[in-house]
Amino acid sequence: MKKHYNIAIVGGGPAGTTAARFATSQGASVVVLERDREIGVPVRCAEGISKEGLTKYVDINPNWIAGTITDFGFISPSGKMVVFHSPTIGYILHRRLFDHALAEIAADMGAEIYTKAYVHGLRRDGSKTTLYLRHIGTETEVEADIVIAADGIESRIAHLAGFNTKLSPKDVEPCAQMQLANIDVNPNRGDFYLSNNWAPGGYVWAFPKGENTANVGLGISGKYAGNKSALEYLKDFVAEKFPKASILTTTAGGVPVAKALDKLVGDGLMVIGDAAHQVNPLTGGGISTAMAAGKMAGSVAASAVKDKDISAKRLSEYQKQWDKTIGKDIKRLYRLKEWAINLTDTDYEDIARSLDGLTPEQVTLVKIFKQAVKKKPSLVIDVLKVFAGF
Numbered sequence: 001m002k003k004h005y006n007i008a009i010v011g012g013g014p015a016g017t018t019a020a021r022f023a024t025s026q027g028a029s030v031v032v033l034e035r036d037r038e039i040g041v042p043v044r045c046a047e048g049i050s051k052e053g054l055t056k057y058v059d060i061n062p063n064w065i066a067g068t069i070t071d072f073g074f075i076s077p078s079g080k081m082v083v084f085h086s087p088t089i090g091y092i093l094h095r096r097l098f099d100h101a102l103a104e105i106a107a108d109m110g111a112e113i114y115t116k117a118y119v120h121g122l123r124r125d126g127s128k129t130t131l132y133l134r135h136i137g138t139e140t141e142v143e144a145d146i147v148i149a150a151d152g153i154e155s156r157i158a159h160l161a162g163f164n165t166k167l168s169p170k171d172v173e174p175c176a177q178m179q180l181a182n183i184d185v186n187p188n189r190g191d192f193y194l195s196n197n198w199a200p201g202g203y204v205w206a207f208p209k210g211e212n213t214a215n216v217g218l219g220i221s222g223k224y225a226g227n228k229s230a231l232e233y234l235k236d237f238v239a240e241k242f243p244k245a246s247i248l249t250t251t252a253g254g255v256p257v258a259k260a261l262d263k264l265v266g267d268g269l270m271v272i273g274d275a276a277h278q279v280n281p282l283t284g285g286g287i288s289t290a291m292a293a294g295k296m297a298g299s300v301a302a303s304a305v306k307d308k309d310i311s312a313k314r315l316s317e318y319q320k321q322w323d324k325t326i327g328k329d330i331k332r333l334y335r336l337k338e339w340a341i342n343l344t345d346t347d348y349e350d351i352a353r354s355l356d357g358l359t360p361e362q363v364t365l366v367k368i369f370k371q372a373v374k375k376k377p378s379l380v381i382d383v384l385k386v387f388a389g390f
């Protein structure tokens with residue numbers, strides 16, 4: 001590891017390695033510091049992503065595609081299923097292989113990537129930032145012109161740099177997931193189970209990974225996370241719906257279902273991905289938005305280094321790009337999430353009933369969500385803006 005880099009990125013998830021790729025491709029010297037012993041492990045993800053959300057940022061390699069999704073099933077509390085044929089396909093990834101591939105692309109472009117490199121301190125001093133880290137058990141330091149915090153929901157680096165990363169309980173969803181084998185699933189349909197008994201303020205997903213295997217997990221709204229944990233809800237759900245399943249893995253993790261941070265940059269500092277709460281707050285999906293932010297921030301950081309101007313003003317080009325594009329949608333999705341977490345089981349049954357008799361091709365997300373917000377018509381405009389075309 002060198003003493004100084006143009007750009008030091010903390011975190012080797014999709015946000016960090018995408019930022020590394022775009023910064024390196026413009027000639028910046030880049031280091032990625034990842035705390036875990038292996039990029040992409042442990043996997044704490046349902047691994048779903050839309051084709052569009054993927055191909056905007058990386059060419060598809062069939063090795064890391066576990067399955068293709070053409071349909072979605074919404075299951076009401078009483079078990080009524082509404083099937084929706086998606087106009088765009090989706091994929092279930094092998095996240096471990098996918099995260100590895102993103103890191104390999106960045107490394108091939110010239111980024112240096114270090115695992116077992118836990119960053120625990122940061123000091124900003126004039127025109128440079130020093131990071132303090134423990135790398136394979138040894139204390140060391142690295143200097144950079146720009147530090148990009150891509151360290152996930154914990155966001156320690158952004159916090160150390162003085163960003164307000166606090167999440168209110170209602171804006172963080174505790175999640176639990178199991179990979180189940182020996183279950184009956186449609187390999188091309190992702191299912192969502194909606195009931196406050198299964199997942200209060202959230203939902204249960206069953207994303208197939210082949211014929212008889214699926215990632216089955218749930219997130220519950222922090223607002224309702226009382227005495228029962230996400231894992232306990234999941235155990236009950238699996239016992240009810242998949243009693244014969246073998247449980248291959250069990251994981252837990254939190255998802256920020258918030259608006260993105262108001263402030264994404266400082267002098268020589270940028271925050272991206274889960275660390276910046278850049279997640280779709282309605283679904284909890286954050287892989288694509290993490291890559292989007294990585295691309296924007298990596299490109300802006302490299303050109304700022306070239307121009308020898310790493311001021312917050314110069315780096316705010318990233319914030320402007322974010323606010324003008326995905327940031328706008330995330331605000332709309334946040335308003336919808338705030339409404340959706342209060343839906344009752346009766347509301348879910350009403351939605352399912354209203355779509356009764358429609359073919360999967362006739363069901364659209366606009367129809368589903370228009371019904372969901374019918375008691376709050378002011379949200380219809382948000383529904384139309386974010387789901388038009390779906």
Ligand SMILES: Cc1cc2nc3c(=O)[nH]c(=O)nc-3n(C[C@H](O)[C@H](O)[C@H](O)COP(=O)(O)OP(=O)(O)OC[C@H]3O[C@@H](n4cnc5c(N)ncnc54)[C@H](O)[C@@H]3O)c2cc1C
Binds near residue numbers: 014153255286287288
């Ligand atoms: C249960 C669950 C299911 C999910 N399902 C989906 C889904 O189906 N589809 C979807 O799009 N999204 C899903 N998500 C969200 C998605 O996983 C994240 O939004 C995405 O991984 C964000 O990427 P990131 O690079 O910002 O952060 P991360 O992938 O979290 O990467 C951050 C990295 O930083 C490292 N790090 C942290 N602190 C330090 C430090 N101090 N020093 C060095 N390294 C550090 C971590 O080890 C980690 O590797 C899910 C999340 C959970 C919890």
